[in-house]
Amino acid sequence: MNRQQNHDPERSGLYEALSSQFRMPEADVDWLEQKLRLRAAALVQAEEEQKNAPCTAIKQTKTDEIYGFMRRFRLIPLAACFAVCLGLMWTFKTKFPSSEVSTVSENITEITATDTTSHTTDTTTHTTFTHSTHTTTTDRTTASDVATQTTISLNGTEDTVTETLAADLPDTPVPETEADTELASVTLTTKDSTQQSSKTTASTTQTSASEISDTTEETVQTTLAQPESGRWIEVESKSVKPGELASCHVWIDGDPDLEAYGFQVYFVFSAENGNTALPVFTWYPDVWELDESYSSSDFSPSFRGNTEKDWASIIWVSVNGLKPIQERTGVATLYFQIPDDVPAGTVFRIIADPLSDSAYVKKDLTSGKLPVIGGQLTVTN
Amino acid sequence: MAAGREHTMLHSDPADAFSAFYRKHIQFVYAIALSFMKNRQDAEDIAEDVFLQLLESGQTFPDDTQARAWLTVAVRNRCRNHLKNWLRSRRAEPEEMEQIPAPEQSAELKEVMNAILRLPERYRLPLLLYAVEGYSVKETAAILHINESTVRTRVQRARAIIKKETEVDDA
Numbered sequence: 387m388n389r390q391q392n393h394d395p396e397r398s399g400l401y402e403a404l405s406s407q408f409r410m411p412e413a414d415v416d417w418l419e420q421k422l423r424l425r426a427a428a429l430v431q432a433e434e435e436q437k438n439a440p441c442t443a444i445k446q447t448k449t450d451e452i453y454g455f456m457r458r459f460r461l462i463p464l465a466a467c468f469a470v471c472l473g474l475m476w477t478f479k480t481k482f483p484s485s486e487v488s489t490v491s492e493n494i495t496e497i498t499a500t501d502t503t504s505h506t507t508d509t510t511t512h513t514t515f516t517h518s519t520h521t522t523t524t525d526r527t528t529a530s531d532v533a534t535q536t537t538i539s540l541n542g543t544e545d546t547v548t549e550t551l552a553a554d555l556p557d558t559p560v561p562e563t564e565a566d567t568e569l570a571s572v573t574l575t576t577k578d579s580t581q582q583s584s585k586t587t588a589s590t591t592q593t594s595a596s597e598i599s600d601t602t603e604e605t606v607q608t609t610l611a612q613p614e615s616g617r618w619i620e621v622e623s624k625s626v627k628p629g630e631l632a633s634c635h636v637w638i639d640g641d642p643d644l645e646a647y648g649f650q651v652y653f654v655f656s657a658e659n660g661n662t663a664l665p666v667f668t669w670y671p672d673v674w675e676l677d678e679s680y681s682s683s684d685f686s687p688s689f690r691g692n693t694e695k696d697w698a699s700i701i702w703v704s705v706n707g708l709k710p711i712q713e714r715t716g717v718a719t720l721y722f723q724i725p726d727d728v729p730a731g732t733v734f735r736i737i738a739d740p741l742s743d744s745a746y747v748k749k750d751l752t753s754g755k756l757p758v759i760g761g762q763l764t765v766t767n
Numbered sequence: 768m769a770a771g772r773e774h775t776m777l778h779s780d781p782a783d784a785f786s787a788f789y790r791k792h793i794q795f796v797y798a799i800a801l802s803f804m805k806n807r808q809d810a811e812d813i814a815e816d817v818f819l820q821l822l823e824s825g826q827t828f829p830d831d832t833q834a835r836a837w838l839t840v841a842v843r844n845r846c847r848n849h850l851k852n853w854l855r856s857r858r859a860e861p862e863e864m865e866q867i868p869a870p871e872q873s874a875e876l877k878e879v880m881n882a883i884l885r886l887p888e889r890y891r892l893p894l895l896l897y898a899v900e901g902y903s904v905k906e907t908a909a910i911l912h913i914n915e916s917t918v919r920t921r922v923q924r925a926r927a928i929i930k931k932e933t934e935v936d937d938a
Contacts, residue, residue, distance in 0.1 A: 401899055402901075405899050405900060408797070408900070409794055409797070410797040418789075418793070418811065419786060419789055419790070419793075422789060422815070422822065423785075426785055426822050
């Protein structure tokens with residue numbers, strides 16, 4: 387190695403001895419070199435062949451570039467969502483021709499307002515697109531007064547289009563009461579594609595205007611709760627059942643004043659009910675998909691918990707990506723497979739540690755303190 | 768190519784150039800890979816992948832520091848991807864990850880090494896490069912693209928953590 391040896395007095399003895407532990411054996415170095423030499427020769431040959439077929443090469447490169455671009459910016463799920471949206475809109479349009487569509491309920495405005503407030507601190511891209519129409523009329527015999535009004539709400543921004551379609555309407559009686567009106571509602575809820583979980587809900591219903599608020603309330607209820615004001619990270623607490631694949635959300639709202647570089651997530655088994663059996667549980671690293679710069683830089687998926695210490699540090703995931711935590715916002719989802727034989731009352735604690743310092747957490751946990759922000763999964767029957 | 772700059776892979780014979788470059792940096796790449804993978808076989812695979820990536824990209828570097836900086840990022844990304852895939856497939860038992868079979872390893876050495884491997888990356892890499900690999904603060908800072916003062920602070924903190932961990936384990 388062509389490095390300058392530093393003269394740190396502390397770098398002696400133990401650390402110096404450690405350097406030999408991080409060395410690849412010479413035989414392996416030679417063996418790998420041979421492999422790489424062969425590979426280099428193959429590459430040269432491939433380049434020669436590529437020169438003979440320039441058109442194919444260019445085409446292939448362009449395809450790769452486009453696909454690579456889409457993969458890099460995670461546009462593939464977004465494109466899929468877009469296609470689903472288009473499909474739904476087309477279905478909606480086919481089923482409910484514009485001549486039958488009219489007016490806008492005032493309820494829609496209220497609904498949109500409620501939905502908007504629920505997204506003030508949940509900074510993941512949550513887009514709720516509500517398109518709701520129903521037909522009313524003032525004249526049973528003629529269609530001249532029927533107006534078409536469509537309201538499209540996108541996160542609180544409204545755009546109202548009104549047009550009269552009297553000429554297109556058939557001269558047939560239309561329903562008199564609101565209960566008879568026809569309503570079509572399409573609700574799409576799309577999460578940020580980088581979380582790799584897009585949820586699309588489509589519902590086409592025939593209902594009265596009074597049910598609109600119920601439908602929308604359901605949509606709002608599925609929206610995640612928010613972190614408490616002033617906290618940059620929050621871990622969900624909830625009840626789980628034995629055998630359940632439980633999801634747990636971690637909200638992050640980057641604070642510009644925050645000095646932490648990342649955070650780690652610990653899953654801690656807390657034997658509060660006197661249970662002495664160490665549960666076997668698995669986790670799924672979807673949390674890594676927080677955003678494009680999210681990556682786990684450190685982890686230890688070992689089961690180190692036991693009954694002597696009341697903790698089991700199962701995972702720690704540091705977020706030390708290119709994007710500093712100060713600019714990071716979003717929702718990460720941790721999944722835990724709760725074992726079948728966990729007794730009710732068992733508590734699994736999930737700790738988000740902004741200090742990224744496992745030693746301190748370990749120490750504090752053994753002393754029974756929980757110094758960092760966390761949520762918990764409580765097992766119920 | 769900038770005038771006056773010596774490119775680390777500039778040779779009359781490309782194969783010789785690559786060999787020289789490989790010999791110069793393989794241990795550096797391997798050490799970083801091992802610190803991530805905690806497993807010698809995987810670390811060798813990662814090292815191979817990184818040099819293959821370099822071959823395919825045709826990348827050249829004006830000096831060794833920049834070469835090592837590039838290699839560090841390449842190794843880190845490879846390791847992260849590898850670990851991510853490993854977690855998804857869960858092809859091995861987690862316990863295997865921390866086992867680094869190495870002969871002539873005293874108990875103390877093993878304990879400190881495991882403590883280093885458990886460190887968060889931002890502490891582990893500066894400590895590995897500075898204290899274990901023997902790079903200067905300046906070189907470590909240049910390789911990791913961080914300030915020299917940050918290197919000193921992180922090395923200091925890393926040592927403190929290792930000290931505490933080994934003390935806790937002893938207790």
